[in-house]
Amino acid sequence: MVSYSILSIISRHMDNDKLFSLRKPLPNASWYEKWMLFYNVAKRNMAVFKAYKNGQYTSIRGCHNMKCRELRRPKDIKRCGSCHQMNYCSTECQSVDWKEGHRDICHRLRPLRLEYDHPTLRERSFITALAHHEHEASILDLCLKKISFMHTHPDEAYYILFDYTSTHSVPLIRSVQQPPRLRTSPSNAMLAQWEDQVNRAAHSEGRMELLVVVFGDGKSTYRRMVPLRSPTSIIQTGLRRIADSLQADVEHSKVDIRKEVENLLARRRELGEHALEWEGVQTE
Ligand SMILES: [Zn+2]
Ligand SMILES: [Zn+2]
Incomplete structure (x- = not known):
């Protein structure tokens, strides 16, 4: 229930009313507790899913020069061109972080570009x-x-x-x-x-x-x-x-x-x- 594709299928094939009208007051049924757990998670995550889909979520990235307080939207921040894992607000910050130690770890993070384990x-x-x-x-x-x-x-x-x-x-x-x-x-x-x-x-x-x-x-x-x-x-x-x-x-x-x-x-x-x-x- 945390997967975009699953929530997307639910939202396409069942409108909320249909899914959530399955909520039946059968507290004695053995499956009731499990169903309510599923129901509550589905309802909560569906709300987040819809907001996400409507563009109400903006990811914010922080500059990886840890002394810098800059937080920016992805389009306004640059990534390390080698590992793609670090974000910098300016070339000055990139150079500070490189000397602070990113130069020793950048090549170790590089494989993450290919190895991310979720599709x-x-x-x-x-x-x-x-x-x-x-x-x-x-x-x-x-x-x-x-x-x-x-x-x-x-x-x-x-x-x-x-x-x-x-x-x-x-x-x-x-x-x-x-x-x-x-x-x-x-x-x-x-x-x-x-x-x-x-x-x-x-x-x-x-x-x-x-x-x-x-x-x-x-x-x-x-x-x-x-x-x-x-x-x-x-x-x-x-x-x-x-x-x-x-x-x-x-x-x-x-x-x-x-x-x-x-x-x-x-x-x-x-x-x-x-x-x-x-x-x-x-x-x-
Ligand atoms: Zn910065
Ligand atoms: Zn790097």
Whole structure:
């Protein structure tokens, strides 16, 4: 239910009313719970699919000179001509990043151009859109999970995991010490990409986070890295501050933490950061 082609078939052959009129109040049926799970995911993803198809999603790319705060639409940013994995707002930024270490890793990332394990660019682009959307939809819950991780693992970096292959796909926070199972290829380019992204996130002052999406098409399981970029580090520094204050004051109540996170998110909304990728899409 996260595949562009499957959602496209559903939307073509069944209008929403037909699909969703199958919702029957039969809570005693053994399949009811599974059906409701499917129903809810289908409904939510269909809304995202339609918005994506109508062009309401714009992917935003960050400059890979990690000191630069530039975020731009794909047509306004240039890629590294060799690996096609890095984006730069200017030749100056490209040259800074090259010296910072991209020159040592560029050739290791090059095979990714051919080895991406999911067939079409559109599927990859849609899964990125879906992940961005769900990240935004579950941001409060995620922030609370991050605080709890920072509190229990003060010196460890983390990544966000969206596993669409598990039935209850809630976003998880995982330590980078427990990386996702990356498909091994002769070149090990995905492993190189993972190490590079972990390293970049660590040097981004909280302006880049790692998000790994796991999804399947019935035949295979795929993993895709979807780095999240923000123009400022207000959320990350804010969460860190709350996590540190917990260490000093264990009495800090859950209600207070939630309130503080809500304030941070309100501040982020004022700055307009939340609206970078999705333009006003509502999916309940
Ligand atoms: Zn730049
Ligand atoms: Zn390169």
